[in-house]
Amino acid sequence: LIQLITGIAGVVVTSVLPALSATAREGGDLEPLIARVWHWMLTAITPLLVTVAVAAPIVIKVAVGDAYGAAVPYLRILCLAGLVSPIVNACASIQVSLRRTRSTLLQNTAGVVLNVAGNLIFVPIYGVVASAWLTLATEVLVGGLALFSLRRVVAFGQSVAVSARP
Numbered sequence: 717l718i719q720l721i722t723g724i725a726g727v728v729v730t731s732v733l734p735a736l737s738a739t740a741r742e743g744g745d746l747e748p749l750i751a752r753v754w755h756w757m758l759t760a761i762t763p764l765l766v767t768v769a770v771a772a773p774i775v776i777k778v779a780v781g782d783a784y785g786a787a788v789p790y791l792r793i794l795c796l797a798g799l800v801s802p803i804v805n806a807c808a809s810i811q812v813s814l815r816r817t818r819s820t821l822l823q824n825t826a827g828v829v830l831n832v833a834g835n836l837i838f839v840p841i842y843g844v845v846a847s848a849w850l851t852l853a854t855e856v857l858v859g860g861l862a863l864f865s866l867r868r869v870v871a872f873g874q875s876v877a878v879s880a881r882p
Contacts, residue, residue, distance in 0.1 A: 718791075718798045721764045725757050725802035729809050736813035747871050750810065754875040757802045769795035793848040800855035807862030814869060823861035827854045 732753050739746055768775055772788045772795075780787075811820045831854040838846035863872075 718794050722798045722801045725761045726805050729805045733809045740813045751875045765795045765798045790848045797852040797855045800859050804859045819865035823858050827858040830854050
């Protein structure tokens with residue numbers, strides 16, 4: 717379910733890639749386009765993920781039955797990761813449009829290392845909850861590195877303003 721919701725955001729961000737690339741190539745201002753995409757994600761994806769997180773017991777019961785009631789906290793953690801995932805997708809598209817593929821490769825490599833190493837170390841000790849938290853940590857790491865790599869080439873002022881009042 718979370719993959720479906722974040723997949724919708726991925727489709728939107730991917731469909732905007734040609735406009736991002738054309739705007740970057742022509743030396744245009746990316747900020748208004750980025751703010752529109754960010755606004756769409758905030759108003760469409762966030763309410764869906766929050767609803768799934770709040771209704772997690774019902775979602776689990778309907779989707780897989782009462783036997784999996786213990787999965788409720790994991791679903792909620794993955795909803796948090798789902799909130800970060802569109803930021804990662806949007807930043808990756810912005811990086812591609814600006815031809816910053818090296819940054820994208822490095823941040824994704826860091827994410828893979830964190831996720832794989834963390835799962836190998838922590839899942840045997842803490843169980844599946846560690847994997848859920850590592851999913852969130854990986855999204856935060858990759859998103860943070862992406863935002864850091866874009867900090868000097870893209871202004872996010874309009875997106876921040878949209879965040880304050882979607």
